[in-house]
Amino acid sequence: MVVQSQPALEHYSLIKTCRPSSVFTGIPVIDFKDPEAKSLIVKACEEYGFFKLVNHGIPMEFMTRLETEALNFFNIPQSEKDKAGPPDPFGYGSKRIGPNGDVGWIEYLLLNTNPQVTSLKTQAIFQENPEIFRSAVNNYIEAVKGMAFEVLELMAEGLNIEPRNALSKLIKDEKSDSCFRLNHYPACPEQLQALSGRNLIGFGEHTDPQIISVLRSNNTSGLQICLRDGTWVSVPPDQSSFFINVGDALQVLTNGRFRSVRHRVLADSLKSRVSMIFFGGPPLSEKIAPLPSLLKAKGEESLYKEFTWWEYKTSAYKSRLADHRLGLFEKTAANIN
Ligand code: GA4
Numbered sequence: 001m002v003v004q005s006q007p008a009l010e011h012y013s014l015i016k017t018c019r020p021s022s023v024f025t026g027i028p029v030i031d032f033k034d035p036e037a038k039s040l041i042v043k044a045c046e047e048y049g050f051f052k053l054v055n056h057g058i059p060m061e062f063m064t065r066l067e068t069e070a071l072n073f074f075n076i077p078q079s080e081k082d083k084a085g086p087p088d089p090f091g092y093g094s095k096r097i098g099p100n101g102d103v104g105w106i107e108y109l110l111l112n113t114n115p116q117v118t119s120l121k122t123q124a125i126f127q128e129n130p131e132i133f134r135s136a137v138n139n140y141i142e143a144v145k146g147m148a149f150e151v152l153e154l155m156a157e158g159l160n161i162e163p164r165n166a167l168s169k170l171i172k173d174e175k176s177d178s179c180f181r182l183n184h185y186p187a188c189p190e191q192l193q194a195l196s197g198r199n200l201i202g203f204g205e206h207t208d209p210q211i212i213s214v215l216r217s218n219n220t221s222g223l224q225i226c227l228r229d230g231t232w233v234s235v236p237p238d239q240s241s242f243f244i245n246v247g248d249a250l251q252v253l254t255n256g257r258f259r260s261v262r263h264r265v266l267a268d269s270l271k272s273r274v275s276m277i278f279f280g281g282p283p284l285s286e287k288i289a290p291l292p293s294l295l296k297a298k299g300e301e302s303l304y305k306e307f308t309w310w311e312y313k314t315s316a317y318k319s320r321l322a323d324h325r326l327g328l329f330e331k332t333a334a335n336i337n
Contacts, residue, residue, distance in 0.1 A: 014103050015095070017198035018266055021224060024233030029241075031055045032150075038158035045155065045254075049246035049261030050225050052238065053151070058143050060240055063216055066182075067274050069136040073129060074107060074184040074274075084109070084125045089317070090179070091121030097203065102321040105200035105267040109182045113141055113278070116175060141180055144214050144242070144278045145171070151244060152212060152280075159254065161293050167253065170211060175283035177309060178210070183275045185222060188267035202265040202273070206321040209312060210281040211253070213245040220273035226262035248326050249282065249312065252304050255290035260326070284310040304329050 028044035028051040030037055044051035073081070084092035087110050089099075094107040112119045126134040152168035161167070171178055185202040193199060202222060216239070217223065223235040223243070235243065251260040265273070282288065289306045307329055316325050 015105050016201045016204065017192075017196060018201055018264075019198050020266065021232045021234055023221075023236055024225075024227075025236075027052050027225075027235055029054055032057065032147075038154040041151065041154050042158035042258075045246050045250075045258040047228070048225065049251075049259040050263070051244055053147075053242045053244055054240075056147055056242055058147060058242075062140050062143050063239070063276075066136045066140045066276060067218060069133045070109075070182045070184065070274055070276065073109065073133065073182075080128075081107070083128065084121060088119075088121055090119040091125065097321060099317060100320050102204055104204055104265075105185060105188055105202045106265075107184050107186075111137065111180045111182075113145075113178045113180050114174075114176060117177070137180070140276065141278060144216075145178070145280070147242070148212055148214050148278060148280050151214075155258075159257070159294060160297065161291055166291055166293070167211065167250070170282040170286060171280035173283050173286075175285075177281040177284050177313070179279050179281070181275075181277045181279070183265075183273070183277070185220075185265060185267045185273040185275075187272050188269050190269050193269040199266040199269060202267045204321045205262055205264040207260040207262050207325070208245055208247040208279060209249065209316045209325060210247040210279040211249045212280045213247055214278045214280070215243045215245065215275055216241075216277075217243075217273060217275035220268050220271040222265045222268055222273045223275075224264050224266065228259075232264075247279070247281075249288050249309065251326065252288050252329070253291055255294060255298075255300055256303050257294075281313075282309045284308065284313070288312060303331055305331055 030040050030051050030053050032053055032055050081092050087093040090110050090112050092109050095103050097104055111122045149168040149172055153164050156164050156167050188200040217237055219237050219239045221234060221237050224232045225235060226232050246258045246260050248260045250258050286309045287306055288309055290302045315328060319325050
């Protein structure tokens with residue numbers, strides 16, 4: 001075995017490591033065509049804030065085409081990729097995540113999906129890269145967005161919320177502040193893994209700020225979620241399925257009934273991981289508060305101070321990845337009125 005010299009190891013020292021944890025076989029699996037899907041989705045979102053969606057009807061070629069195009073991008077010379085960065089937050093990023101010092105064993109492209117929001121970085125990425133890349137991204141986003149609408153409608157039905165589009169309309173809105181992320185986690189240096197028995201953290205623990213996230217990855221493991229009791233478990237990869245995450249805004253919209261899932265990604269020591277995530281967010285001016293019909297049905301008071309999505313996003317961008325971002329907006333005993 002070639003033992004890597006100390007200075008080379010120091011190169012990774014800013015990036016945290018973590019021992020791999022046990023593979024979890026209890027992830028709820030929802031068959032989209034199952035007549036019971038709506039109640040099963042509600043149950044999964046209450047217990048885990050996370051589930052796997054199968055039989056979703058999105059052709060595998062949409063996913064593999066984008067995966068190939070994403071890899072073509074990540075394989076171009078570093079100097080070319082750097083032209084699309086640093087992220088503002090959109091654009092190409094390597095190792096640094098967000099503006100407040102978080103780092104991970106990752107490179108990524110963060111793109112805005114709302115044509116009304118002009119991001120010069122997003123535009124530049126598409127101008128500099130073959131048209132086939134733009135069409136693979138757009139086709140994929142359109143398909144996944146449609147599926148996210150349906151998932152949100154099933155959630156509303158399962159929660160007995162009227163109207164059925166109470167949640168989906170927030171991301172269907174033409175001003176919806178959604179975004180899309182392509183992540184590439186290179187295989188982590190084997191020597192490092194061998195020396196420490198630990199894996200590099202690709203994307204540190206966090207919850208997603210938006211309403212819903214739809215994730216698809218290749219067959220490389222690495223995604224972990226945090227269960228209610230605080231244990232971290234590994235999610236077995238499945239390249240033909242989608243994984244749905246409840247985001248912070250949906251936790252608030254359901255007055256805490258759904259929980260936004262804390263998750264992270266560890267780099268694999270043998271294979272690189274590619275993931276693509278659609279984050280469905282509401283318009284910036286949208287007031288985020290528990291749905292009135294839900295509060296009424298349950299005779300509950302809101303657990304959160306009211307805020308707009310713009311306020312939440314602004315505060316999220318001042319935070320570190322692992323922070324409990326909703327904390328600032330929770331009503332504490334002192335300020336309930
Ligand atoms: C986590 C979810 C999405 O990937 C993301 C991330 C964003 C970024 O990478 O720019 C953030 C992170 C995410 C939450 C806190 C802030 C903002 C990095 C960061 C430290 C695109 C998002 O919307 O929030």
